[in-house]
Amino acid sequence: MEVAARLGRLRPRLEEAGCDALLVTSLENIRYLTGFTGSAGMLLVAPEVTFFCSDGRYGEQSAEQMAADGVEPTTRAIGRPPEQLQALAEAARPFGRLGVEAHALSWAEKRRLAGVLAENGAGEEIVATEGLVEALRAVKDAGELDRIELAADIADVALAQVKSRLGDGLTEAEFGLELDFEMRRRGADDLSFETIVAAGPNGALPHHRPGARRIEEGDVVVLDFGALVEGYHSDMSRTLTVGRPSSPEMDGIIEAVLVAQRAGVRALGPGVKCADVDAVCRDSLRGAGFGELFVHGTGHGVGLLIHEAPALAVGSADILEEGAVVTVEPGAYLPGVGGARIEDTLVVTATGSRPLTKSTKDTTF
Ligand code: ZN
Ligand code: ZN
Numbered sequence: 001m002e003v004a005a006r007l008g009r010l011r012p013r014l015e016e017a018g019c020d021a022l023l024v025t026s027l028e029n030i031r032y033l034t035g036f037t038g039s040a041g042m043l044l045v046a047p048e049v050t051f052f053c054s055d056g057r058y059g060e061q062s063a064e065q066m067a068a069d070g071v072e073p074t075t076r077a078i079g080r081p082p083e084q085l086q087a088l089a090e091a092a093r094p095f096g097r098l099g100v101e102a103h104a105l106s107w108a109e110k111r112r113l114a115g116v117l118a119e120n121g122a123g124e125e126i127v128a129t130e131g132l133v134e135a136l137r138a139v140k141d142a143g144e145l146d147r148i149e150l151a152a153d154i155a156d157v158a159l160a161q162v163k164s165r166l167g168d169g170l171t172e173a174e175f176g177l178e179l180d181f182e183m184r185r186r187g188a189d190d191l192s193f194e195t196i197v198a199a200g201p202n203g204a205l206p207h208h209r210p211g212a213r214r215i216e217e218g219d220v221v222v223l224d225f226g227a228l229v230e231g232y233h234s235d236m237s238r239t240l241t242v243g244r245p246s247s248p249e250m251d252g253i254i255e256a257v258l259v260a261q262r263a264g265v266r267a268l269g270p271g272v273k274c275a276d277v278d279a280v281c282r283d284s285l286r287g288a289g290f291g292e293l294f295v296h297g298t299g300h301g302v303g304l305l306i307h308e309a310p311a312l313a314v315g316s317a318d319i320l321e322e323g324a325v326v327t328v329e330p331g332a333y334l335p336g337v338g339g340a341r342i343e344d345t346l347v348v349t350a351t352g353s354r355p356l357t358k359s360t361k362d363t364t365f
């Protein structure tokens with residue numbers, strides 16, 4: 001991964017965002033910009049300044065990780081939280097307009113920060129910014145793609161390994177555990193998110209938590225899961241049938257979702273409006289008579305967070321760029337009966353896209 005170049009890409013964006021310096025408080029953004037993976041820290045970025053602070057647990061770790069990625073802060077302040085805030089205020093004093101990350105700073109933190117800044121004659125104007133680092137994160141470098149692809153491969157192989165167990169009369173929770181264990185056994189650092197196993201009528205709930213329901217003959221089962229590798233996520237859904245679906249309308253729903261998903265994937269490419277990809281999937285399902293059953297967005301970026309920029313949804317202003325990693329995951333949900341969702345993680349290429357998720361979309365196993 002080319003971590004060291006990232007701060008250089010962020011600095012010119014500060015002026016455009018109306019700030020002289022940016023206080024980065026999102027831990028994913030700090031990780032992206034510096035390589036530091038700890039659970040506490042703040043980063044102040046200005047054209048000539050890279051100030052980093054954290055607490056005593058992370059003094060050595062942060063120094064090692066940043067050095068390994070070639071990031072050299074101009075100031076490092078390691079200490080208790082009040083000492084960090086004091087050092088931050090002093091570092092921020094030259095900058096009249098201090099940008100903060102509106103989504104990653106609570107009301108209480110902002111008040112505390114503003115108080116300490118004011119005591120030190122700093123932070124004359126606090127500017128709320130959104131998405132500055134996230135916009136950089138939307139385009140992945142080769143090292144990031146390798147990690148996401150490995151995470152996607154682990155999920156693919158784990159599913160292939162355990163899917164025959166859908167016919168063994170396990171509960172949703174038990175099958176989920178099989179899948180989770182297989183991903184961990186095959187090298188996942190963790191799950192990407194809590195695995196979804198939704199059988200029969202539970203499939204109509206897009207984010208059903210796997211429970212005590214037994215997976216039975218005739219069930220349509222929606223699986224949504226992924227692996228985590230060195231901070232990077234994967235995300236996939238497959239819909240599998242245990243024998244013939246006991247609800248005859250499910251065959252048509254599954255087929256319509258598959259057609260919509262393929263159409264959405266074909267629509268991907270650099271310069272394409274994310275809202276247009278969503279519209280392709282939505283129109284496809286509407287044409288099949290299931291438009292009302294598609295109750296969520298078509299997809300999202302995947303990276304250091306499971307859901308990140310860009311958003312493939314109605315009203316999104318995002319544009320796909322080459323190197324973006326996104327999901328395409330239309331679904332249809334018939335309350336009381338069941339649901340279907342098919343989701344791949346893909347990377348946008350110069351000519352279209354390349355799937356990182358490679359599992360078959362066959363519903364049988
Ligand atoms: Zn998913
Ligand atoms: Zn997803």
